[in-house]
Amino acid sequence: MTRRRLIAALAALAMVATGCGGSSSSSGGSSGAGGGTLTVFAASSLTAAFTTLQQTFEQQHPGWKVRFEFLGSDQLAAQIEQGDPADVFAAASTKYPEQLQGEKLLGPTKNFATNTLVLAVPPDNPAGITSVTKLGNAKLIVGDPAVPIGSYTVQVLGNLGIDPASLNIVSQEQKTTDIVSKLELGEADAGFIYTSDAKTAGDKLKSIALPAKAQATATYPIGIVTGSKNAEAAQQWIDLVLSDAGQQVLTGDGFGPAPSSS
Amino acid sequence: MIPLLAIFLRGDLLAGLRSDDTRQALLLSLQTSLLSLAFMVVVGTPVAHMLATRRFRGRSLVLTAFELPLVLPPAVAGIGLLMAFGRRGLLGEELSFLGLELPFTKVAVVMAMTFVASPLYVRQAVSAFEAVDGTLLDASRTLGAGAGRTFWRVALPLARGGLGAAAALGWARAVGEFGATIIFAGSLKGVTETAPIQIYAGLSDNLDAGLATAAVLILVSAGVLLAAKLIVSGRAQRFTLL
Numbered sequence: 001m002t003r004r005r006l007i008a009a010l011a012a013l014a015m016v017a018t019g020c021g022g023s024s025s026s027s028g029g030s031s032g033a034g035g036g037t038l039t040v041f042a043a044s045s046l047t048a049a050f051t052t053l054q055q056t057f058e059q060q061h062p063g064w065k066v067r068f069e070f071l072g073s074d075q076l077a078a079q080i081e082q083g084d085p086a087d088v089f090a091a092a093s094t095k096y097p098e099q100l101q102g103e104k105l106l107g108p109t110k111n112f113a114t115n116t117l118v119l120a121v122p123p124d125n126p127a128g129i130t131s132v133t134k135l136g137n138a139k140l141i142v143g144d145p146a147v148p149i150g151s152y153t154v155q156v157l158g159n160l161g162i163d164p165a166s167l168n169i170v171s172q173e174q175k176t177t178d179i180v181s182k183l184e185l186g187e188a189d190a191g192f193i194y195t196s197d198a199k200t201a202g203d204k205l206k207s208i209a210l211p212a213k214a215q216a217t218a219t220y221p222i223g224i225v226t227g228s229k230n231a232e233a234a235q236q237w238i239d240l241v242l243s244d245a246g247q248q249v250l251t252g253d254g255f256g257p258a259p260s261s262s
Numbered sequence: 263m264i265p266l267l268a269i270f271l272r273g274d275l276l277a278g279l280r281s282d283d284t285r286q287a288l289l290l291s292l293q294t295s296l297l298s299l300a301f302m303v304v305v306g307t308p309v310a311h312m313l314a315t316r317r318f319r320g321r322s323l324v325l326t327a328f329e330l331p332l333v334l335p336p337a338v339a340g341i342g343l344l345m346a347f348g349r350r351g352l353l354g355e356e357l358s359f360l361g362l363e364l365p366f367t368k369v370a371v372v373m374a375m376t377f378v379a380s381p382l383y384v385r386q387a388v389s390a391f392e393a394v395d396g397t398l399l400d401a402s403r404t405l406g407a408g409a410g411r412t413f414w415r416v417a418l419p420l421a422r423g424g425l426g427a428a429a430a431l432g433w434a435r436a437v438g439e440f441g442a443t444i445i446f447a448g449s450l451k452g453v454t455e456t457a458p459i460q461i462y463a464g465l466s467d468n469l470d471a472g473l474a475t476a477a478v479l480i481l482v483s484a485g486v487l488l489a490a491k492l493i494v495s496g497r498a499q500r501f502t503l504l
Binding site: 072074075078126139141144145146147169170171172173174182185186187188 | 454465469
């Protein structure tokens with residue numbers, strides 16, 4: 001008897017443990033004037049821009065709080081697939097939103113920004129890098145090819161005719177913010193990051209532009225996650241991102257305008 | 263238990279086990295964790311013996327300092343290692359003068375493991391030495407054996423069981439190291455991508471491989487815990503026979 005009770009208690013505990021991540025987003029109840037918590041899953045390259053927009057949103061919609069999860073787009077997509085209750089998904093690539101739409105987990109999306117890549121080096125440029133074609137034996141940090149920044153990096157290197165195996169890559173990170181922080185600490189000589197990351201890093205990093213013909217363009221789509229309990233607020237967040245004010249913040253952070261066909 | 267069971271029930275474990283990522287990561291984890299264990303045992307055992315047998319001012323302070331990494335988040339260990347041994351770290355200049363750059367290397371992986379796991383070993387080893395009957399050590403000394411000989415011939419054999427259990431726990435903790443490693447050593451397949459990091463990376467591109475690695479880690483950890491229990495209870499039985 002006690003054993004059965006123990007198993008029941010453990011099962012309940014497990015349910016609590018797995019469900020706790022999302023309890024806050026449903027606590028808002030019905031969306032709209034009442035307020036609540038909007039959960040936005042966003043690619044880590046959006047950290048600075050979305051954090052700025054968070055203040056605007058919370059001022060415009062009193063009672064609403066915006067909670068973020070900034071990770072690699074692929075990890076966010078995997079979390080949504082596993083049932084994490086997100087309201088909005090903003091990715092650094094069209095691949096994962098399309099994948100989620102195929103599984104009926106994400107509504108229609110709009111492209112709201114683009115991004116390009118730069119080669120970033122610590123301010124004192126310890127390896128004296130002047131061009132992406134002369135990387136020599138410099139220690140490089142790149143994104144894991146499975147995450148958008150990594151796959152764009154592979155694309156850029158391909159456009160330049162550089163074999164990644166010929167480079168001295170010391171780490172493959174899961175999100176852009178990890179590449180940025182390790183470069184800022186000066187632990188590696190160079191890394192490929194988004195133009196927007198380089199812009200937000202300010203003088204903590206120096207960027208070396210890539211030849212235009214080698215450039216890869218990242219497209220950022222945004223959409224409402226199927227089954228969101230805060231669909232109205234989610235739409236308001238998307239409207240803010242697409243509005244002039246939102247676009248201004250994004251351009252200010254180094255993002256490019258959304259492709260016109262969106 | 264449900265999360266542990268779920269790992270065996272979701273995904274294709276056999277396909278995951280055949281993946282290169284899984285094999286590479288497990289092999290790397292085995293290699294680095296054994297190196298870390300060797301370091302823990304060689305350096306940690308004399309330290310533990312000293313802490314167990316000597317009474318000196320500030321002993322509890324020293325013990326606390328040794329136990330600190332046990333309760334700290336591994337991320338603290340990671341950033342601390344980076345600040346100390348990174349290229350721009352406290353000792354970075356001295357190290358690069360010697361031609362050593364530690365971050366993003368296997369050495370960094372071993373250092374992260376050792377920093378996080380050795381306190382567990384030392385703590386258990388101190389208890390093992392403290393459990394040794396002091397009169398036996400005194401007898402050895404009065405019969406003319408020196409301190410070194412007493413350590414090797416009396417204290418060490420008597421504490422063997424406890425030290426074995428300490429090594430098992432320390433090794434298991436080293437294998438499980440994640441937070442300090444990913445900060446200090448980064449992640450590169452075959453070089454610094456240990457089993458726990460491969461599980462994390464597998465979330466994005468190869469879930470089956472991550473699940474297979476997780477399943478292996480569960481089985482290995484269960485084996486280690488069981489072995490540690492058997493060693494300890496075996497020692498207890500020998501004591502009752504005495």
